[in-house]
Amino acid sequence: MTSELRHQCITPPYLLERLLKSDDGEVRQAALNTLLTTAHLRGERAVRAAFPGVATPGNARRTIYDCRNTTSLPFAVLARSEDRPESADVSVNRAFDKLGQTRDFFQRVFARNSIDGHGMRLDGYVHYGYEFANAFWNGRQMVFGDGDGRIFSDLTGSISVVAHELGHGVTEHTAGLEYHNQSGALNESMSDVFGAMVEQWTLGQTAELADWLIGREVFTPQVEADALRSMKAPGHAWNTKKFGKDPQPDHMSNYLNMPDTYEGDWGGVHYNSGIPNKAFYLTAATIGGYSWEAPGLIWYEALKASNSETRFQEFADTTYQKAGELYETGGAEQMAVLGAWQEVGISITGVSAGLARARSRTAGQKGDPLATVRSLTAQVQELSRDVAALKGRLTASR
Amino acid sequence: MRVTLATHGGLAAPVRAGLSPDVVDTDALPESATAELCRLVDAAVLAASAAAEDREAHRSAPDAMSYSVTVEEGGHSSVLVQSDRDMSPEFAALLRWLKEHAVRE
Incomplete structure (x- = not known):
C-alpha cells in the first residue's frame, strides 16, 4: 500500500493517529503548534492573493540577505543594502552586483522601473538551504543556493541565472504566464531570453559573437557540460x-x-x-546586431501583450504583429520573426508557409544590404552613446 | 526501513531528471541514527498533515524544486511531497539529514 502526503495534503491515517493521539504531551503540543502556524501561513497567503496587483515601492533598491544555510527567509540576516559597503562574502556581492546589472538593463533598455515597473525593491537571499543546487523566484524574492559542490556551483556566479530569476518576476507582473504546459514553457523561455540579453548587454556582445548559453557557470569544473541550456542549439548543452x-x-x-x-x-x-528559445536566437541572428535592440523589444512587447494562457502559436503571432508595428510591415525585422518561427515548426497565422520560407530566405541572406545597414546603424548609435557618456564624464570631472 | 529522496524540477530540471535519487537504508545505520531519522520523519509528517491542500502554490514559484520522500517499511510505503516554496522547517531538517547520510543509487 502506498499513500501520498503532499505538503498540505492527505495524511496516512495510521501515522496521523499515532502522532495526534500520542501520550507524550510534547508531541501533542507540537501538533497544536503546527496547526496554529500553518493556519497563520494559509491566512497570509490568502491575504496576499487578494491583492495581486499591489506593488512594493522601493526605488528598485537592492537588499541581500544571508540565509546562513537554513530555509527560513524571515530569519535571514541583512548582508548588504544600497547604503552599506561591500560585504566580505563573495556570494553576497555577486548577487548584489548582478541584481543591479539586471535592474539597469530593464531601466535603460526597456525603460522599465524594476520587476513590476513601479520600482519594486529587489530582495535576494543567498546561502539558502544545505547544498541547495537551485535558484528560484518565489513571487516576491529571489533565492540562491550554494550548489552541492559536486555537480552544481554557487548559483550567484551566473548573470544569466540571476537575470533569468528576475525575469520570472517581470513575466509575473506582465503576462502572468501560467507555469505549466506551453504557457509555462513560454514563461521559462522569456526568462532565458532576458538572461541571455542581460549577459550580452553587460558584455557588449552582438548576437553573432554571443554563445547563447544559459547558466554557463553553474556546473563545477568536474562536470563536462557547457551550460544548463543552449538557446542557439537546444538539446546540445550537455551530454554526460x-x-x-x-x-x-x-x-x-x-x-x-x-x-x-x-x-x-x-x-x-x-x-x-x-522551441521558443531557438526562435528568439534565430530572429536575433537574422536581424543581426544586438539582441536587446529590435529582437528584444519585439519579444518584450509581445510578452506585455500576452496573457496567462498564451501558447506558442499565439505568442508567435504576437511577435510577428509587434515586429510590423514597431518597425515595418514586411520589413527585415518582421521577416526575420516569420522565418524564425517557421524554422522551429510554427507558421504565423494567416501567412502561407511558402511565402514565409521565401521571405525568410531573403531576410536571412548573408550580405543582405538592408540587414547590413541596420546592423551598422545600431553600432553607430551605440558608439554615439558611448561618446556622449564619455563627454559627460569629462565635463563632470572638470 | 528504507527512505528515498527524489528531487524534481528547478532551474536545472532536465539535468536533475537524469540523476539517481538519494537513499538511506536503516539496516546500514547505527541505532541512534535510525532513531533520529524516525524522529525527523515523524516531525515532517506531522507538520505536513496540519496544512491544507494548495497545489497552485507549487506552480506560483517558478524554478522551485519539489521533493518526494518515500518511506518503505514492512511492505508498507508512504510518500511525503513538499517544495522549495513552502516546505516546513521539519521537512527542511529531514531533507538536510537525508542529504548528509544518503548514498546515491
Missing part, C-alpha cells in the same frame, strides 16, 4: 555519463508531452522552452 543528454527540443515536431505534475516538470516547462 552522469546525467545523460540535454533533452530540449528545438522544433515542434519534437515537442515533449509530459505530465502536468511536479514529476513531469509541470508539462515540461524546462524542456519545451527550447
Whole structure:
C-alpha cells in the first residue's frame, strides 16, 4: 500500500493517529503548534492573493540577505543594502552586483522601473538551504543556493541565472504566464531570453559573437557540460555519463508531452522552452546586431501583450504583429520573426508557409544590404552613446 | 526501513531528471541514527498533515524544486511531497539529514 502526503495534503491515517493521539504531551503540543502556524501561513497567503496587483515601492533598491544555510527567509540576516559597503562574502556581492546589472538593463533598455515597473525593491537571499543546487523566484524574492559542490556551483556566479530569476518576476507582473504546459514553457523561455540579453548587454556582445548559453557557470569544473541550456542549439548543452543528454527540443515536431505534475516538470516547462528559445536566437541572428535592440523589444512587447494562457502559436503571432508595428510591415525585422518561427515548426497565422520560407530566405541572406545597414546603424548609435557618456564624464570631472 | 529522496524540477530540471535519487537504508545505520531519522520523519509528517491542500502554490514559484520522500517499511510505503516554496522547517531538517547520510543509487 502506498499513500501520498503532499505538503498540505492527505495524511496516512495510521501515522496521523499515532502522532495526534500520542501520550507524550510534547508531541501533542507540537501538533497544536503546527496547526496554529500553518493556519497563520494559509491566512497570509490568502491575504496576499487578494491583492495581486499591489506593488512594493522601493526605488528598485537592492537588499541581500544571508540565509546562513537554513530555509527560513524571515530569519535571514541583512548582508548588504544600497547604503552599506561591500560585504566580505563573495556570494553576497555577486548577487548584489548582478541584481543591479539586471535592474539597469530593464531601466535603460526597456525603460522599465524594476520587476513590476513601479520600482519594486529587489530582495535576494543567498546561502539558502544545505547544498541547495537551485535558484528560484518565489513571487516576491529571489533565492540562491550554494550548489552541492559536486555537480552544481554557487548559483550567484551566473548573470544569466540571476537575470533569468528576475525575469520570472517581470513575466509575473506582465503576462502572468501560467507555469505549466506551453504557457509555462513560454514563461521559462522569456526568462532565458532576458538572461541571455542581460549577459550580452553587460558584455557588449552582438548576437553573432554571443554563445547563447544559459547558466554557463553553474556546473563545477568536474562536470563536462557547457551550460544548463543552449538557446542557439537546444538539446546540445550537455551530454554526460552522469546525467545523460540535454533533452530540449528545438522544433515542434519534437515537442515533449509530459505530465502536468511536479514529476513531469509541470508539462515540461524546462524542456519545451527550447522551441521558443531557438526562435528568439534565430530572429536575433537574422536581424543581426544586438539582441536587446529590435529582437528584444519585439519579444518584450509581445510578452506585455500576452496573457496567462498564451501558447506558442499565439505568442508567435504576437511577435510577428509587434515586429510590423514597431518597425515595418514586411520589413527585415518582421521577416526575420516569420522565418524564425517557421524554422522551429510554427507558421504565423494567416501567412502561407511558402511565402514565409521565401521571405525568410531573403531576410536571412548573408550580405543582405538592408540587414547590413541596420546592423551598422545600431553600432553607430551605440558608439554615439558611448561618446556622449564619455563627454559627460569629462565635463563632470572638470 | 528504507527512505528515498527524489528531487524534481528547478532551474536545472532536465539535468536533475537524469540523476539517481538519494537513499538511506536503516539496516546500514547505527541505532541512534535510525532513531533520529524516525524522529525527523515523524516531525515532517506531522507538520505536513496540519496544512491544507494548495497545489497552485507549487506552480506560483517558478524554478522551485519539489521533493518526494518515500518511506518503505514492512511492505508498507508512504510518500511525503513538499517544495522549495513552502516546505516546513521539519521537512527542511529531514531533507538536510537525508542529504548528509544518503548514498546515491
